[in-house]
Amino acid sequence: MKKSLFLAALVLISAGCFAQKKAVSTAKNLAMQETPDFDGARAAIKGALENEETKNNAETWYVAGLIGYKQNESIWLMGQMGQPVDNAAKGAAVEESIKYWLIADSMAMIPTYDKKGNPKYDLKTRKNIAERMLEYFQKQELAIYASYLAEQNDDLGVADAFKMHCDIPDLECMQDPKIQAKMVKDTTYYQYMGYALAYYYRAKEYDKALVVANQIMADPAHQVTAYQYFYDLNKLKGDTAAAQAKLAEAIERFPKEAWFIQNMINDLVQAHDTLGAVAYLDRAIANDPTQGQYYHTKATLLSTLRRFEEAFQFFDKAIELEPNNAEYYLNYAYAYNDKSTVMLEGTDNLSQKEYLAVKKQSDEVLKQALPYYKKAHELAPDNMTYARALRACYYRLKMQAEYDAITAEIENY
Secondary structure, rough: OOOHHHHHHHHHHHOOOOOOHHHHHHHHHHHOOOOHHHHHHHHHOOOOOOOOOOHHHHHHHHHHHHHHHHHHHHHHHHOOOOOOOOOOHHHHHHHHHHHHHHHHHHHHOOOOOOOOOOEEEEEEHHHHHHHHHHHHHOHHHHHHHHHHHOOOOOHHHHHHHHHHHHHHHHOOOOOHHHHOOOOOOHHHHHHHHHHHHHHHHHHOOHHHHHHHHHHHHHOHHHHHHHHHHHHHHHHHOOHHHHHHHHHHHHHHHOOHHHHHHHHHHHHHOOOOHHHHHHHHHHHHHHHHHOOOHHHHHHHHHHHOOOHHHHHHHHHHHHHHHHHOOOHHHHHHHHHHHHHHHHHOOOOOOOOOOHHHHHHHHHHHHHHHHHHHHHHHHHHOOOOOHHHHHHHHHHOOOHHHHHHHOOOOOHHOO
């Protein structure tokens, strides 16, 4: 390249850089003038955010964030004067400014070196950012915006706004002890974290929800809730192993919280791990021996294992605790019914006389189910399932008159 052409190229590059630096200044002036032009400011700085020279300057990104800051401030002032407030624009301006300032702060902390090799940082920009971030946090700008977004049914927007608010105290630029002292993580703070978690869950943003669940673990008052979300979210993601691991961990940490052990039992039952479920039921009963459902569930599982005599004892205990629970009586009856049926297994090769003897014994066991079927039907007379179960028992016992009566009753439902 000829020297003249090379110099011309340098001039063009220099001119372009100068133009973008001027654009940053223009954008700042447009945002801060008495009658601000925020659209004009954003248009002015757009090129500077993309230019190879200016996009690496903290000042460029700081000014980009300042536009949103000043717009939020301007809308607030309009509201103070009784003018309509554009909540959508106000909240979006806050989020915009924070996103730009996070980049500005990272640029400000890239060191430059003097002639002696000593690093220098743009601490002024960091200080300005921290002061304005603190202002946002104290005024709860993002929490207010989240409330507005909730009215618009924007679940993800709500979650992001609450999350952004709660992230402010942990930002690197906010770690000055004097600033930290003004950002207490109190009950309200963790309430907002809980909202972020719940709305990410509703928005089906499961990975983001898991991040918040981990953060909320820092508050002892929210740890139970966090574990519940750990379990649910991992199941929704299809990670059964992680869900079970968190459930087991929660059971050890919070043995009195019935939710965890109940879900563990349900999962084991669904996985056909009956013995595992029974073992956890023993733990549940030890933790809270007043819950009839635990005894009932254990009795039902024991009956599937054909441990009928043990099952009857636990059914008795369940009914002792909840004497008006129709389901307990029905499943008690089913257990007798199953025992009666099991007694007939292997009778194909018996003689007629031998079979009739076993059949008689089986019927005697089935008769023991009858009062429980009746009681279940008595407690829940409108439940078709209970009525049909009682009718089936009458049929097997050849109680024709009773069978006809319950049939007529069923037909009148």
